[in-house]
Amino acid sequence: MTQLGSSAPVAAVPAKLGRKRDHSRDAEILEAAVDVLAEVGFDGMTVDMVAARAKAGKATLYRRWTSKSDLVLDAVSCMKERDADPAALPDTGTLRGDLVAMIKPHSIEDSAKKTRVMAGIVSLLAKEPELAQVAHAAIMEPRARINRLLLQRAVDRGEIAPVADLDTIALIVPSMVAYRVLMLHLPVDREFLLSLIDGVLLPAVGVRGAAGSG
Template identity: 50%
Template sequence: MTTSTGGRPRDAGRDVAILEATLDLLTEVGYDDLTTAEVARRAGAGKATIYRRWPSKAELVLAAVGRMGGDPPRLADLPDTGTLRGDLAALFRPQTPADDERSLGVMRGLTSLLSQSPELAEAASNAMVGPFVESQRLLMQRAVDRGEVPDGADVATVARVTPAMTAFRLAVERRPVDVDELMHLVDVVVLPALRVAPPG
């Protein structure tokens, strides 16, 4: 991959260092007090390098938050247990205490950014939970294709249920969601909404 100016190849390692430094600062000082100069210092990068890639602080922070969500999912890389419930159970991996603490710290740091405009709030939400939503949508659509979920089920909406609850727990209740809670939500909300009988 090259820079937008057509110059020398972009250093992916430098990008990672910049985005990781941004996340660290976001958890430590919050969005308002985060500065590009301090990000550059911690990442060992020049401010000009950062501004070429992310022209504003908001864009830099959203890119860093998006890194937490991971790459866009592909169906071939997702669990395939033969049932939607089994696929979702395999998708929901336990977080380490360090991961939970970082997620909570990022949500605390994002508070002022989220209040600045609906557009920024939506962008931050999409960056954090977008891949999680898409992973579930792909699994649900595959369940439709194999006949487990009836045609016409609103998979696009239902795929947002557990990500929305995860975001609510982090942003409002200031605590992570564990796998048991997510699977309870699958059994009492997700599967009934898709007209799939939960396990007996």
């Protein structure tokens, strides 16, 4: 029998847990964000547009990303993860052969899409320095890295001199592609890429291009 005035122990009430976030659709949402960015740019993009493209509830996106800038930062970052495996790069025996073998319809479209994404975030870069670093790592650096690997392979087999500035030369094609899309608003096609390889990149490392051949 409990005495009056005594305090009976109170059973502990477990804290109510918040709703667990579901990240299973993050990849689809980020892919949709990249597509919208490429089409309308950061200024024209809304979180609602991304939700509609991904066929996801708006609340899902707002719980996961507190702002449009956060969503864009994650979307651009995830582009880096889809780059080709360096181990799968072509090995034709010549630098030109390797570079030309990299020109495929899907790679051209992917490069153009990445450049359109870069164009779409220009207005945000000055306000978000972190995004500039992410954009470089996700858009420019992957292709430059592949070019460096192909150039180093050419050095190793004695095709080009080891004194070549590989870091700078590796940026020639990505930079010219970006200029063509961003400044000239012209498409990137096989002929344009071949002209860069034969007319600019190969002469820069002392190799004669094969003009007229594809």
